[in-house]
Amino acid sequence: MIRTASTLLENLKTLAYLLPQLGRALVTRPETVRFPFAPPVIPKGYRGRVEIHPEKCHGCGLCVRDCPAFALELQREELNTFKLIYYPERCAYCGQCEVSCTFGAIYQTNEFVHGTDDLAQLVVTLVDRKPA
C-alpha cells in the first residue's frame, strides 16, 4: 500500500517536475535588463567600434593589411599625407588591427555601432594627416 502510494507520488512528481521552479519564478524578480528604456550596460572589455589616437598613427598600413574584412582604407598621396578611413559596416570587430598596430594607435572602444538606415553615415575618417 505504502509502496503504491510512493510510486504514485513519484509519478506525480515527474508529471509536475517544473512546478516548484515555476512558482519560484513567479515570486522572484525577472532578470530582464531595462535596456531599451534605460541606457545599456556594456562591459568594459567589449570589442566595439574602432577608434584611434591620431597623433600616434604613422600611416604604416599594417592594420589595413591584416584586416580580414577590408574595413580600413589608407589613402596616401605623399609620404606624410594620408587618410585612414574606417567603414563600420564592413568591420568584423575582431580587433586584429589593435594586435597588428605596432604604435598602439588603433584601439577598440566598448560602444556598439548603432543601427542606421543609411550606411554612408557610418563611415569615419580616423586620421586625416595633412603636411605640416
Next chain:
Amino acid sequence: MSDTSRLNATYDRIVCALAGLCLSAETRIKSAPGDELVIRLPVENLRAAVAVLVNQLGVTHLTTITGEDLTPELTLKYHFWQERGFTLEVELPGEAPVVATIVDLVPGAALYEREVYGMFGIAVEGHPDLQPLLLPDGWEGPPPLRKEGDRD
C-alpha cells in the same frame, strides 16, 4: 613511453598490411602527437587498400577526404583514424580525373565524395548519388577549388 610505442605499433601494423599495395610510406604531415603517416598509393589500388583497412585492421573512422589541386595533377587524401590518424594519398591526372568510390566499404564517405566531386570535378565511380554537395543550383564555371578557376 609505452604510449608512443603503442602508437608506433599501430603505424607498423598498417604499413605491414598495405605493404604490397603502396608506393611509399612516410611520416610527413605534421600533427600534434608527432608526424602522421602518409601512405601513397596508385589510384587503382585505393579500393583494395581501404578493403584491407576495413576488413583486416577494423578501421572504421574516416575523418574526411581532402582534395588538392597541385597543378598539373590532383591529389586526394583519405584521413583515417584508428588510435591515431593516418592518411592514404592518391594522385590523379588533372584532365578527366576519376576515382573509385569507397562508399560501400565506408558508408560515411558519401558526403565527402560528393564534396570532392563538386569542388574538384573528380568523378567518383560507383557512387550511388553523385551530385555536387554544396554548389548552388545552376553553378557555372570550373569547380571552385581548381586552379583554373583562379581569379586574378
Next chain:
Amino acid sequence: MEQTRTYDRLPTPRGTKMQREEGPKACRKSLGPGAEGSSRQQIAGDSRTEPTKRRLQRYVDAVVRWARRKSPWILHYNSGGCNGCDIEILATLTPRYDVERLGILKEGSPRHADILLCTGPVTLQSRDRLRRIYEQMPEPKWVVSVGTCSCSGGVFKGAINVVGSVDQVVPVDMYIPGCPCRPEAIIDGLAQLLRSIE
C-alpha cells in the same frame, strides 16, 4: 477583393538612397500607412472632401501607426551567415533581453510577419529564397539587415559563392552592423526602425 499579387517589380538592386526610394518602398510611402484601408477611403474622400471625414481619417491613421509601432512581429531568415547573429536574435527573446516587452514576437510564417530580420551575406543558393520570402510578406513590411555580413558582405565579401549584402536583393530599411551584433544593438536598431514608422 484582393487577388493574388504578382510581382513584376522586383526591388531595385543596391544604389543610392534616392534610387532605392523609387522602388516598391516609395510606392508604399506615397500610399501612406494603412495601405489599402486608407486608399479606399481616400478615393471616397476625393469626390467630397469633408473635414470631419478627413479628421477621422487622421485619427484612424494615428491609431494604426501606434499599433504598428507597438506590435512588430519578426521573421528571421539566415541567408548564409555563420549563426552568430541568429543566436543573438534568439537571445533577444530570452529572459535577459525579452523583446516581448516591445511587442515583438517571432513568427514562423512570412505571411504573419512585419519585419524581416536578415542575417549573413546572401549566397547564390539562398538569393531567390530570400526574395520569395520578402514577396510573401504582406505590406507594410520592413527589412532589417542584422550583422556586418548582411550589411556589406563582411569577411565574406568577394567569396566565390556570395552575392553580397542583403540590400542587393531586397530593399533594406535598417542596417545594424556588428559581428555579431549584441542583442542590445539589435533591440536598439529595431527601436529606431519603430520610431521611424511615425
Next chain:
Amino acid sequence: MNALIKMLIFPGFGFLFIAALAFDWIDRRMIARFHGRVGPPWYQPLADFIKLLAKEDVVAEGTHGLAAAALPIVSLTAVMTASLYIPVGGIVGASFEGDLIVVLFLLALPALAYFLAGWISAGVYSVLGGHRSLLQYFSCEVPFLMAVTCPAILAGSWSINEISNFQAQTAWSALTQPLGFILALIGLIGKLKRDPLDIPKAKSEVVAGPLTDFSGRKLALWHLTMNMQTVLGIFLLVNLFFGGSRFFNRVPALPVFGLKSVAILLMLSTASALYARLRIDQLMDLGWRILAPLALIQILATLWIGG
C-alpha cells in the same frame, strides 16, 4: 433596449471583446513570468489586433478566396452567439432549458471552421494542420462533453444558469467531481489548441497550421475568435464547476466571477508552461484510452450518487 444592451455591450460582444484581449494579456504575462521574463505591456493584444486589421490581406495562390474570407467570420459569429447564453456575473443574455447543448454546439463550430481553413489552403502545412486539428477535436471533444455533462446531471437541468445557481446553493462541482473538472480542463486545453496540446499549429512542426497562409484582417479575426473562445470556455467552466458568480452570497457577483475565471486562466497558463507538446498519436491514446474511460466512470459515479 435592454436586450440590445445585453447583446452588444454586457455580457455580449463588447464585454467579450475586452475580456478576450484582457485574458490574452494575462495569459501572456503569466507565461512570461513563469519564464522569468517581464512580458508584454497591457495594450499588447489590442495593438496586435489593430495592426493585423490594417495589414495587407494576401490570399495565397490556390486558396479558395471566398471560403477563406467566410470561415473566420463564421467562427467568430458562432462564438459571439454562444456568448449570449453563458451567464457572466449572474447576468445572462438569453437563457432557456437546454442552452448548454446549444453552447457546446456553437463552440464546436470554430473547430470545424479551423479544419476547413486548412483544407481549402494550398500549403502543405495548412492541410497537415487541418488534418491534425480534426483528429485532435475528436479525441478532446468526447471527454470534454462527457465531463461537462456531469454537473448537468447533478443539477437535473440543461440550462447553464440553473446549473450554476444550483451549485451556488449546494456545492461546487469542482469539489464534488474533481475528476470531472480535471477532464474538462484537459478537454478545454485541447479544444482551444492551447500550449501543451497546440498540435495543429505547432510552430516547429507545421509552422502555424491552418493559419499559415492567412494574413491581415483574416488572421486578426482568427486570433480574436481563439481568444474569445478561451474566454467562453473559461466562463463555461466557472459556471459549471465553480458555482457561477456566487461566493457565500455576500460578495458582489461580478468580481467573484472574474476572480474565478482568472483562476482557471492561471491553471491553463501553468499547464502550458509545464509540459512539452504531445504527439498527435500520443494525444489520441490519451484521449481515447485514458480520458474517455475516466469520464465514463465520472458519469456513472454521478448517476449513482445524484441521479
Next chain:
Amino acid sequence: MTKTVIPIGPQHPLLKEPLAFQIMLEGERVTDSTMRMGYVHRGIERLCQERTFIQNIHLVERVCGICSHVHAMTYCRAVELLLGINVPPRAAYLRALLCELERIHSHLLWLGVLARNVGLDTIFMYAWRDREVALDIMEALSGGRVSHAVNIIGGVRSDVTPEQREEILEQLTTLDRQVNWLLGVVEHERSLQTRTKGVGLLSLQQVRRYCVVGPVARASGLDADMRRDEPRTPYDRLSFNVPMHTAGDVWARTLVRMQETLISVELCRDILKEMPEGPLAVRAPRRVPPGEAISRSEAPRGELFYYVRSDGSDTPARVKIRTPTLPSLLTLPQQLKGVTMADVSVVLSGVDLCIACADR
C-alpha cells in the same frame, strides 16, 4: 493512406539556418527524405587560399557562430605546427578554458532549441538564461559574446586577472547549480521524455559505419573524445571522464550533452585553479614554411579537423575544414525513416545541426 511531400526549409521555424528537406509522408509517418545543403555555402575554403594566414584566423572563426573559438584555435594550432612553435602553457590553458565555456554555451543553447521544438518553452527560456552566464564569462575574458578573437598564431591575446578569476569561479558555481537542475529536468521531466525517448535511434554499428562523432556517437555507445584520444595541454594534465550512453536516441543525446556540460563546468574550475603563470604568446613570423599539418580537436559537436598546407608564402595553399555536423547529416535519412511528422523536429534538433559548419 495519402502520400504527401512536405518541404522543410530553407525557411522554417524549426531550423535556425537554411537547409532544405523534402519529407515524404504517408499519413503522418515518414517514408523517405532527401536533403539539399549549400544554402549557407560561402566558399570559405576557397577564400582562405586568397587571404593571409592572419586574416584567416578571423575568417575561420566565422565558419560557425556557435563554436567560433574552437575553429580558430584548431586552425591556429595547425599553423603553429607548420611553424614549429610551441604555445606557452598559459595560452594553452586559456584556449582550453574558452573551449570548455563554449561547450557549455553550445550545449545549453542546444537544450533550449530542443525544448522549444518540442513545445517546452519554459526550458528554452531557462537554458538560455543560464547560458547568458557562460556568455558573460566569455565576454569578460575575450570581449565578445559569440566571436572571441582571442587566438593569434603563437598564443592568445587576452589574459585572466586574479580578480577576474575569483569572479569567474563564483559565476561557475551558479552555472553548476543551474546546469544540475537542468540535468534533473532531463532525467525526470515526464513530457520531455515522452517526446524524446525512442526517437531518432542510431545503433552503435550505424554510428561506426557513418563515422559519426561527438555526443551523437557517444549517446550510441561509441567511446570517442578527441580531448582524451589526442591529449594536449592542458587536457593531459586534467582528469575528466567522458559520459556515455547506449540507448542511441534523442533522450540519450540530451543526457550525454547535459552531463558533458557539468563536466565542462568542472573542467573550467580545474583549468582556472591550475593555470600556470607565464607569457601569453610567442612571436610568429608572417611567412609560413612549406609543409602540411593536421589539427584535430573536440568541438561541442564532435571532432573538428583542419588540414593546412603552406607553400612558403604568407597565404595558405589549402585549408580543409571537416566539421562534426557533416557525418551527422548523413545519418538523418536513417533516423527519419518511420518516425511521425511530429518527431521530425525532435530528430532534426537531436543531432544538433550546425548548417553553417557543414556548408562552410
